[in-house]
Amino acid sequence: MKSIAIVGASLAGLNAAETLRREGFAGRLVIFGDEPYFPYDRPPLSKEIARGDWPPEKTALPIDALLDDAEWKLGCAVTGLDAASRTLTYGEGQSESFDGIVIATGASPRRLPGTDIKGVHVVRTLDDAIALRDDLARPGCRVVVVGAGFVGQEAAASARKLELSVTMIEAVAPAAHVLGAEIGVIIGDMHRRHGVDVRLGVAAAAFEGVERLEHVHLSDGSVVAADVAILGIGVTPNTGWLEGSGLTIDNGVVCDETCLAAPGIVAAGDIARWPNRRYGELRRVEHWDNAVRQAEHAAKRLLADGGGLNPGPYMPVPWFWSDQYGLKMQLVGSPVAHDEVRIVFGSGEEERFVALYRRGDRLVAALGLAATGKLLKFRRMLENDPSWEEALAAV
Structure with missing residues (x-):
């Protein structure tokens, strides 16, 4: 070539x-x-840049x-x-x-109808994060986070670090589509302990304002006062x-x-x-x-294709992390369509735990919150397609 x-x-x-x-x-x-x-x-866009902790060039x-x-x-x-x-x-x-x-x-990022109004943000590009940073710097800013996936969670945590009022809206439970309803509830409770008004089972129905956002109407008929809305809906x-x-x-x-x-x-x-x-x-x-x-x-x-060595199939064990409230959440493996999730160390109340995911008779994923060392064991184990029994024996 x-x-x-x-x-x-x-x-x-x-x-x-x-x-x-x-x-x-x-x-x-x-x-x-x-x-x-x-x-x-x-x-860093939803964290250090949104909070104003870093200059943009640091990214x-x-x-x-x-x-x-x-x-x-x-x-x-x-x-x-x-x-x-x-x-x-x-x-x-x-x-x-x-x-x-x-x-x-x-x-x-996906958007919702009627969100082309000042104060409504997505967080994907550097320009997005800079615009959000400037809005979050408004005194007494009230924030609504629509969607409780990982981006929404990080945005909510960043706004709380700025001591802002935050309401999080989610149709099910935070990250439940990935991590399962049980873990989603635990994560929702974590955000509540850190001062977020978490509202589950509702959706954003309309965004209202004259010159900029003033209210978010929810599907249950309630209305939330808001100066900023952050969309984290995938x-x-x-x-x-x-x-x-x-x-x-x-x-x-x-x-x-x-x-x-x-x-x-x-x-x-x-x-x-x-x-x-x-x-x-x-x-x-x-x-x-x-x-x-x-x-x-x-x-x-x-x-x-130009004569080099073919690397063969790409078959990684995925790894992901998210930083919230000074805690590191890490997910290794693929919990998609899991049959069982079991907390094997710590608890949600402690805000330190490890949860394992089973599909069939295999360990397919592990989630850790503030438990990097313990999660590392399962990250290594997942490289070798372990059985569920092997995983439980290693706890």
């Missing part, structure tokens, strides 16, 4: 670029990004000197792809063909620009188990949907750690 394009100046895009160079690719390397910024770290990711000769096309959106010829369309209608392409365009993979590309698009870019989407085209990060042989799942993984590891794997797979 003589030329490779990376679409997405993201964490995944950056790691793909550095891997290509480390693996010996010396050809032309072009990195497209629709934002005007070099790659930056997203986890910048270090860029290896191996990329000194890379071409960065920032603030330049790619608008189309012809997979057969590996031709990208970008900017003001320019088009160019490449020998290889890495797709790393990530995902965008994301949609950025695949619009791939319509008509010839790739298989279904809740992301569908790849084979090696991250190959088409000859000479790979995908990585939030946008990639691939079959993880370890769990028998066709899914996307929206975690920082996956963006790094999958980008490295995808880059090696791309080079295999």
Whole structure:
């Protein structure tokens, strides 16, 4: 291969670029990004940046000197792809063909109807976080968090650290769609102990205000006074620009188990949907750690089309963390469609525990809160597909 394009100046895009160079690719390397910024770290956006603890420039990711000769096309959106010829369309209608392409365009936060009003925020980009920071700095700011997934939880915790009034709205229980209802209730109680008004079984029905947000109407008929609303209701993979590309698009870019989407085209990060042989799942993984590891794997797979060594199937044990109220929550493995969850250490009331997840007769995931050392044992164990009995014996 003589030329490779990376679409997405993201964490995944950056790691793909550095891997290509480390693996010996010396050809032309072009990195497209629709934002005007070099790659930056997203986890601090809902925490350190939203609270005003960090200046925005502190989120910048270090860029290896191996990329000194890379071409960065920032603030330049790619608008189309012809997979057969590996031709990208970008900017003001320019088009160019490449020998290889890495797709790393990530995902965008979902919004609700009627949320195009001042004071309603999503948290995905650096500009999003800066705008939220400025609004949270308003004296006496009242905050409503819609959605209690991990982004919503972190936003709520950040607002409470600023000693703001916070109401969290969730249709079920916090992160219950991932962690299960039992753990969701425990997490909801944790937020209540830290001063959040957690309202479950309701949804945001309308956002009301004259010049900016004043009230959020809930589905149960109640009304919450609010100066700021933060939407944390999930994301949609950025695949619009791939319509008509010839790739298989279904809740992301569908790849084979090696991250190959088409000859000479790979995908990585939030946008990639691939079959993880370890769990028998066709899914996307929206975690920082996956963006790094999958980008490295995808880059090696791309080079295999040019004569390099094929890295084989990408079958990681996913790992995720979230920082809230000075506590670190970590999830390792895949609790999707689990049959049982059991707390084997600590308790929710202590705000320190480890919970194990069973699917069939196998341990498939472990969740820890303020228990990094104990969780590490199960993280190592999950690499070897342990039985449920083996996991319980190791407690």
